[in-house]
Amino acid sequence: MALTIGVDIGGTKIAAGVVDPEGRILRQAKRPTPFGDGELLAEAVAELVGELRKEGDGEEVAGIGVGTAGFVDENRSRIVLAGNLGLAGDPVRERIARRLDLPVVVENDANAAAWAEVRFGAGRGCRDAVVVTLGTGVGGAIIMDGELRRGRFGAAGEIGHYRMVPFGRRCACGNQGCWEQYASGRALVAEARDLAAADPDRAARLLELAGGDPGRIEGPEITRAAREGDQGAIDCFATVGAWVGAGLADLAAILDPECFVIGGGVSEAGDLVLAPAREAYARAVTGRATRRLAEVRAAELGSAAGIIGAADLALR
């Protein structure tokens, strides 16, 4: 049985786990992420791996998969951009591999988590899938013909930054109208704050939960109010969900997946956002009178997806 170790390098902590071929995590360990020093980072990873291997006395580990915050180059070798790790250009794979007698595979953490969902989570069985992560922004990963597709320079799946609305809302990327300005957690919060500014009556419960200050309305307040049945909050989710669905329709036109897996913090609101997303998708996708519609599913693996996906990628 080929076990592998998956490592998930986030901005604050590194989590690692021994994973079996069915995607089950057998053991885990973690430690804080050192900032701005590639050698220290590699050392921390190597120590975590060593610790996990020591515990599994006699166990055979076939490889290490590393999912890391930041943008990974097309050779899956260097971290090209990773502001929150302070490691632009760092040859992360080589640094780690030098410390271990095992093959090392490096991948962007969002891709790793997406891969886990397709292999063992909501997308299992789908050879063609798009994983959409609705977090503060919107991220994505594309699986076609059973493999993660990274594009020529490793940047495929930047779906949060295709343009949904010409001359639309400004995005930190310098463009206007990016999908993530409409379909993300940030968009949900902005929607609720705008409601509070323009229509305090409809936002009464939201304002109450935020102590009367529109600027303090955050995701949890919106989710709570919506679950209580507050119409203003439900409408905020419906608006964001409709934008999610509009984007899925575009992605379906381009990629024709079998399923969409929707993860990230916003997706935890479940049908508050997924129901309007499904409806908008079904009403907007081209050829809807005859085509077979991709399913829209909620992600299943939560925060463990990063470790699991990285571990599985080590086998490929």
Added chain:
Amino acid sequence: MALTIGVDIGGTKIAAGVVDPEGRILRQAKRPTPFGDGELLAEAVAELVGELRKEGDGEEVAGIGVGTAGFVDENRSRIVLAGNLGLAGDPVRERIARRLDLPVVVENDANAAAWAEVRFGAGRGCRDAVVVTLGTGVGGAIIMDGELRRGRFGAAGEIGHYRMVPFGRRCACGNQGCWEQYASGRALVAEARDLAAADPDRAARLLELAGGDPGRIEGPEITRAAREGDQGAIDCFATVGAWVGAGLADLAAILDPECFVIGGGVSEAGDLVLAPAREAYARAVTGRATRRLAEVRAAELGSAAGIIGAADLALR
């Protein structure tokens, strides 16, 4: 040397050719397309193939690749929709294979032509490419990691029908704002006619070429006027080109290809449309300050692409 035969089934004629592994057409033949009868169609294909093989005395043919108008199912076996062939649901592969002692591969004709461009034309050497066909509408094909990607149900690459503009121009597909309403030959003509209606002075040359009737302005008039230096016509191409580039930026965010190959009738206007497309693309693509930009190239193989691509697909 593995020769194959490529067959290109269009609405009016079937063209076929013996193709070598370098994508060269050694011999060609053609005949009219029979309408609405799958057996007659298969018979015509078989006869063309027989004719080509007979001429190549002693030559070894390894397989037949068929590119056909219409939508091909995910098993590359049936024509699902093909209004202009009158053959919805026809088991085209089986009909042809039954008549020949050779393996038969069927593909959508646009995909086949795109494949030729990536193998032997403007996109050669690119393992990640998007081929965009600017015809009356806009079609496309996606190559990732060196293979044509068809999506789960064979419908990937319907890039003309992702939504460029919310509440935009109505499309025959029943949606609004589809890319092809902005970036196609039809859009070019509409642009010119609108100019003639709203601003006859700026459209003076276009109107002259169309005998004074805005409704008679078609692509050739626009191209001719633009090549003469007429500013109104040049502006029409610039507008359409800018929309082309805007779409490329979206596709780059999602797919991150190494190159875009632009084909179809509109692309024959060359830099009249490609220069503004490249400029708009470079100004709009997300991450443009740091990313490596995909090249935007004109297709090279013209109408032979269908035969060549189909022939090459027979080997895969």
Added chain:
Amino acid sequence: MALTIGVDIGGTKIAAGVVDPEGRILRQAKRPTPFGDGELLAEAVAELVGELRKEGDGEEVAGIGVGTAGFVDENRSRIVLAGNLGLAGDPVRERIARRLDLPVVVENDANAAAWAEVRFGAGRGCRDAVVVTLGTGVGGAIIMDGELRRGRFGAAGEIGHYRMVPFGRRCACGNQGCWEQYASGRALVAEARDLAAADPDRAARLLELAGGDPGRIEGPEITRAAREGDQGAIDCFATVGAWVGAGLADLAAILDPECFVIGGGVSEAGDLVLAPAREAYARAVTGRATRRLAEVRAAELGSAAGIIGAADLALR
């Protein structure tokens, strides 16, 4: 009691009536509109007036108000554009006045009808009102401080051609995204036909009423299906109504009227279109948390408005 005669020159018939100061039509007469000959047209008007005066033996008529199809110049004297009368540039007032011993006032027919609504119909009592006519296209008239405002060149109130959507649907005026492409009777029909094309199930009843042919769905079918409770048809009205409301919000930001009077064929569907219009307006108008909202009322005078308004304008 100052009676006046109102004349309503349409594309097919001329209607005229003796109107009292309360806006009541005492007597009417009509005849066909002569095409393309200003003298014949003036003669027909003069005869109608003569006929009406003869019947009112001893009655004093203070003036003639003429509302005419087409665009009237800023001196309310000439018909500048009137394709369906064939009379571009015709000095209509002078031709009519020469035949009568009464003061003659000429006005665009839409303005005349709007004026009637504000004086005697749904907008009575409002010194600041916008009349919106939802016909095949969208027309309008602006009343501020108790008077019809015509703008410098007589073209104020072309509200159907302000731009609702950048790069939106093409309009016959040569622009894109004009409000009337979204909020008119034509838009309603397009909405229903698109539904039938893209989603035949939801359009089943509409298709049935149109004999199965999407291209035969017209306004009456949509109204009938909606009144029967058909959800697809109701949604078409809701979509158009929401666009109406979006436009009212814009007009309120600019003009701050006390009321909107909504007339034209589409308005006859009543709350099918007005309820979503009111809701969209209330949700979209700037400053809605504190401002006083203009009322949105259905027009009351129907086709008599043209005569009544023209007659009343004769007194001013």
Added chain:
Amino acid sequence: MALTIGVDIGGTKIAAGVVDPEGRILRQAKRPTPFGDGELLAEAVAELVGELRKEGDGEEVAGIGVGTAGFVDENRSRIVLAGNLGLAGDPVRERIARRLDLPVVVENDANAAAWAEVRFGAGRGCRDAVVVTLGTGVGGAIIMDGELRRGRFGAAGEIGHYRMVPFGRRCACGNQGCWEQYASGRALVAEARDLAAADPDRAARLLELAGGDPGRIEGPEITRAAREGDQGAIDCFATVGAWVGAGLADLAAILDPECFVIGGGVSEAGDLVLAPAREAYARAVTGRATRRLAEVRAAELGSAAGIIGAADLALR
């Protein structure tokens, strides 16, 4: 000769002047604006007026016109909203009139300044004009048939908050896509900062002037760079100017003015913004093939407009 006194109450200072019927300021005085106390404010105004009258020994003053920051009610009597004065609901006219033996007229300060431009500045001679103020936001005033039109509730001319782009940029008013998000000083700065973020090369000079920090690019840096010929900065003005022109086209469709007067800080850049505005306007206005185009003029009176306009309104 009927002299009047115009008073301009701003957030930080009150300026007042004696104005003759030709709109000339004979004498001026000013003092700081007291915050949050209507009596103190009125007292300060009365003292300024007294001071000015004392100097003009024997001079006859016919009335006082007050232009004030904030929203003035439809009776031109109360300040309804004026965050920066701290005086919501204050009966400003009555407070001032009680202290003086002269008729007092109160108006919103933007309206007062606009009126000055139409009476004595760039719009003189125009009975139908729209004054557009491109400041941090976008304000406006509407003159039709020779009078300022305030709408039913005094809110007409909120042209910065009609919707230019559906689902566009969020506005502090709680809406999305308001014109002022595209055509204001704030929009100009956002444009430049986005350029610096997305395309540092094209923004090199702008960044240099801002000490390398995109967040420090403000209006003066953009104007300076543009005047030096920097293409990036010129493009920022061109973008904003094009949006200005697009809005003028909408306003022309609705209001058909004889001229537009463009004031406010952004307008001081002159043709950098006005030339693209004029061009965009001429290319976008409906009916442009036949209509007479309103002129687009730069405001002439600068900061004195508030006093002059208020003074002139005192005579009406």
